[in-house]
Amino acid sequence: MRLTRYFLPVLKENPAEAHIVSHRLMLRAGLVQQQTAGIYAWLPLGFRVLKKIEAIVRDEQERAGSIEVLMPTIQSADLWKRSGRYQEYGKEMLRIQDRHERDLLYGPTNEEMITSIFSSAARSYRDLPRNLFHIQWKFRDEVRPRFGVMRGREFLMKDGYSFDVDVESARRSYRRMFVSYLRTFERMGLRAIPMAAQAGPIGGDLSHEFSILAETGESQIYCHRDLMEMSMPGNDIDYDSDLEPVVEQWTKPYARADDEHDPAVFEAEVAPNDRLEARGIEVGHVFFFGSKYSEPLEATVSTPDGHSVPLQSGSYGIGVSRLVGAIIEAYHDDAGIIWPESVAPFQVGLANLGPDKPECVECCESLYTQLNNAGIETLFDDTAENPGVKLSRMELIGLPWQLRIGPRSLKKGVGEIQARRTGENTEVPLDNLVERIRALLGESSP
């Protein structure tokens, strides 16, 4: 993409309303634009990041055996009246009426709808287990939206739902999602720690919040330091195998957010040097809720012995739009964002530092073509602006690799590759540039 044809409205100064680093950088780097409190328009660069995150989430969901669907944003109130949540859910639910004065709502979540959809077709234990997910915009009329997309009212969420014939089988579904969440966040360069959360209807251990550590986190978390070093399930993980050892490993060390925190247990279980207290951002939540919705909605299947039992379900959420902010909280410096490669809007930024020099233009045009042909996502700064403007803007938007071409380097027959993360600058002969970039991509993770 040529910058002269792109839409990248960067801000030189910090917008007054943004108080945390990710919000500031998202506005400054032209990722989003606020439309009203807690509601954002995604500009081209931000939208690309959102899509990258979405793709990783989708990929890991499918790998774990979950199947994608798409449910509407607007729901009829009927289902919610049957489950009782139409009354229970507070003012956070946006209630609307259509022209026939029928009660509708903008979905804050989809347990009722998915239960209805699934149970309308699933009759038998043979149809189980299944896990369906969708990635869709939600609306929750938060009392106090803040921190940009980290607590918006409208937000993009992956919500998945598992259906099983009994609790033991549901546990297996839960573990699959648990493991897939560890992998999902890791692929974005995040270490998300599963925290024991408020127990579900059957009690026990089937609810976890996945949080990443960040100064601007909204909750206080307490955990064992080991969780920061523990190795993640690899690419070869078999979701049909017994995942209990993995879950066991990750849930054994103490890890709780402030609402579940018990200082006495913390101090008894964790040695002083191993205690980690920090702020956390919740990026995912897995939860088993049994027959909470299947019973009122009469979603049942027949068992092998011919009885009829309500579906056993869990729900699994990932805050996709929130992750954009969370990743920036984890990866930035004074100059701007530092995108992990896996979610970067472009892999490479190509900057022509001598836009008035024909040899620079020619060289950049050639490189741009080569990079495109190599399938490398490149943002080409072909503007006539000063080098300083280009370099600082490139740092602000945080592309992992910057390719700099100017009269100075050209004289030596080289181009410069600067790593955004380390600031390391390498001179590479012009002929080898594209090859080198290709080698660098994916070599260092994240």
Add this chain to the structure above:
RNA sequence: CGGGACAUGGCGCAGCCUGGUAGCGCACCUGCUUUGGGAGCAGGGGGUCGCAGGUUCAAAUCCUGCUGUCCCGACCA
């Protein structure tokens, strides 16, 4: 939902207390010069001060109401 602030060109702000019809920096436009860390000179365009009402000869400035936004706390992916 409790508490507290703010609202002035695209952005950041001053002016308001002590009413007299709007100013600065950045951005933008034109020209020339510049080009390896957010350039220089010259010229130029753009706001009626969130909205409504009131006081006054006169309101960005004082008063009332409304709306919007932000911050702190309690709740949430």
